[in-house]
Amino acid sequence: MSDINELVSNILKQVDNSDTASTQYTGTANDSSSAAGKQYGVEDYPLYQKHRDIIKTPSGKSLNDVTLDDIANNRVDRKDLRITADALKMQGDVAGAAGRKTLQMNFDRAAELTKIPDDRLLEMYNALRPYRSTKDELLQIAEELKSKYNANICAAWFEEAAKYYSSRKKLKGDR
Amino acid sequence: MKRQKRFEKLEKRPINKDVIVKEWPEEGFVAMKSPNDPEPSIKVDNGIITEMDGKKREDFDLIDMYIANYGINIDNAEKVMATDSTKIAKMLIDPNISHQDVLAYTTAMTPAKGQDVINQLDFGEMIMGAKKMRERRKPANQCHVTNYIDNPVELAADAAEAALRGFAEEETTTAVSRDAPFNALSVLVGSQTGRPGVLHQCSVDESTELQLGMRGLTSYAETISVYGTDRSFTDGDDTPWSKGFLASCYASRGIKMRFTSGSGSEVLMGYPEGKSMLYLEARCILLSKASGVQGLQNGSLSCISIPTAVPNGLREVLGENLLAMMYDLESATGSDQSFSHSSMRRTWRFMGQFIGGTDFICSGFGAEPNPDNTFAGSNEDVYDYDDIHFLSRDYGQSFGIHSIKEEDAINVRRKAAEALQVVFKGLGLPTITDEEVEAAAYADVHEDMPKRDKVADMKAAQNMMDRGITAVDVIKALIDGDFKDVADAILNLQKQKVVGDYLQTSAIFDEDWNVQSAVNESNDYQGPGTGYRIYNDPDEWKKVTDIPQVIDPEHFDM
């Protein structure tokens, strides 16, 4: 039977890899220490010119290791070409330093969302649209954001929406 | 009555085909000031806004609540709200007061206050306001790339030509929504062939647009619409919280985005609540600010025949553009959709945005003849290119585009079509023939292209999404097809998404992938002799002055 098990497990891996659209990212962005501590400012911008050494892809590659050759030889896939939570925090620092607090807040929310798979993220967005969800359903997503993705700002966003959708009649069945 | 001959002729002038109507304030058919608009007011208790524009917090609708919670700089709010609106309006045109100093006031205004400040300005003063308040130092422009049958080969060729002409952003949309993946792909390949660094988007419904971005098939998004009344917002199938979350979804994938709004939409949707167009637009601007998006496309846009049907319409339109800048947002100022039969009125439509200079003067200019513009026609199209170059030359003013040589256009169009041909081949999409490539190089309108099997293309477009095709697959196909430079441009675009520099306000790229945004290239205009002037920028000035039509007097001979 071990043959079958091995075959299934191999195929599973292949299928998972080919199915990039819904593969959950399990990279190391949060483990890298690059963005921790230091505050970035307007003088650090553009990061591409000034801090290319610090910015990494979600799988930890340096941008200099993402070349046409790497793509041709399948050493890079789409998941490598995504922004990380760290880079978003750095951009948030820059936006804040330039006087744009709401833009920084948006980048802070976005940093939390980098870990959520595309399909799930789209579902969460759709759940926030008018008349889509009950109050409980919104609060469940808030809970999922907290427990599964450590996304506390976004969880608060859903909780706030649940509160106001309830008083301003935008919940499922209110139409 | 016996007709007077001059009156008879006047009646037949194109201008008299335009429809104008009387103000109808109770239905919001009023541009700048409705008797139903609220008076500006604010109350702040312990850092929370408890009253805004005459409404108590418990009576706030979702839009009020969202603006009060996130949109207004509360620290300065009480001081600014107590400042006379004419004083703030004067700051806009006073060369002794800097862009940053004005922002300290204007980002703390409620919607009614913002409206009140704009109401103090005439058209010329608004132009001066735009000069100072625009975010990026150098103005740029955006175009529409579409055709009536969503022909992908022609889209790629038009995208390439427009990129070569200098447009910093390109926007496509579909004739049939299911074509969206092909349109996005064609403009991706075409734009990067024409000039690496051009950004592009595909305007479709919210979910599809985000999916295209996530796959790297687009590089920014814009058609994220917001509306100024609760009912219209709900009919747009969103809430402020869902739109704000969507903004973060885009940023989380490293994709630039701006919101879209514009006067007249609430009237057209039937729920203006008796408020003026400018007041409702002020709410949209503050909603966008509250969401933390870097920018806004406004200026009535596709609803342009609503404000321009009533008095002060075009003054209101420039006013709403300026108001977006006053909230520290990138401003894509529309000046696009067709609205008049009169050439004179059509030109004046964009004069404020052109002379003031905005982040994107048009959003966008038709990069195809109007009958092929599936945004239902633009105010400016390909046949206006030379008029625009002459105007730039006449006024010493940048329109963000420049003249190109015919042979360069043919070459770049052919190359884009060839690049798309190898991408289609590599991705297993319906074949693009050599005949189509050649036709695209010389085409003007979609009728110049050989017919394709529409149903097969539509199916393949959907199938492309089902198969999970991404920009990486496109790059591979280009490498295999020996278009390494185009592959490299598309790869650079993806790498920029990893870094996120272009998520900052008003960001665009030059041809060497240097980002230019309000962070590193902020607008330093502060009166005569300052700021960006195209006649002081030798490279750009040459491109708009040294054009094929020019007679060289020294070597002139009949």
Place this chain on the structure above:
Amino acid sequence: MADIDEKLVRQIVREVLAQTHIDKPINFQKASTQANNISSSENASGNVHAVPENNVDWFQPLGQAKPGYSKDEIVIAVAPAFATVLTKTESGISHQEALRQVVAGIEEEGLKARIIKVYDTSDVSFLAVEADHLSGSGISIGIQSKGTVIIHQKDQEALNNLELFPEAPVIDAEMFRAIGKNAARYAKGDSPEPVSQPNDQMARPNFQAISAILHIRETHQVISGKSAEEIKVTL
């Protein structure tokens, strides 16, 4: 140990995976339509600007519209002012003629049309969404009084569509018929070539302000919370 058919295993794995990843779009429209049916008229609230509906011989209400189960029906939803307050589209086609053409188009393909009047929205997308949930085939057509038309399918997002005809001033009798025909073909599972639309870039200056006036008047007739009515038409 029997030979392992790798292809088969691969297929099974994919199927199992597909089942675990099944998409469950949150189907609010259905739930909310049902909720409306329950609470229907007692919560209905109209607009103070609404004018009384005219009694029109060819267009008679038959009571609350119900879901259909016949796979060969298309539900056509018309907007609140249709036929009873306003009478013509922006292209000058009478509402009766517009419906006659759409129904004829559907019938040419061997399908049946059922007509409802929606009261709680004047938005063309939401008209069609209300109708596609009542439609046995899941395909609906929404028509506003000014003549804007949409073809919608049940599983689509409200603002998505199979085909949208936003430029009411260019929709003539022939196009109305072609739209009916295409809706029927979608119901049969075909992929028809979309109905071609004249692209008149001057439609906006000619008609947008008039569109707004007509739409405002239509929206005056919206009765929030009122269920759709089944309509008997004599064409």
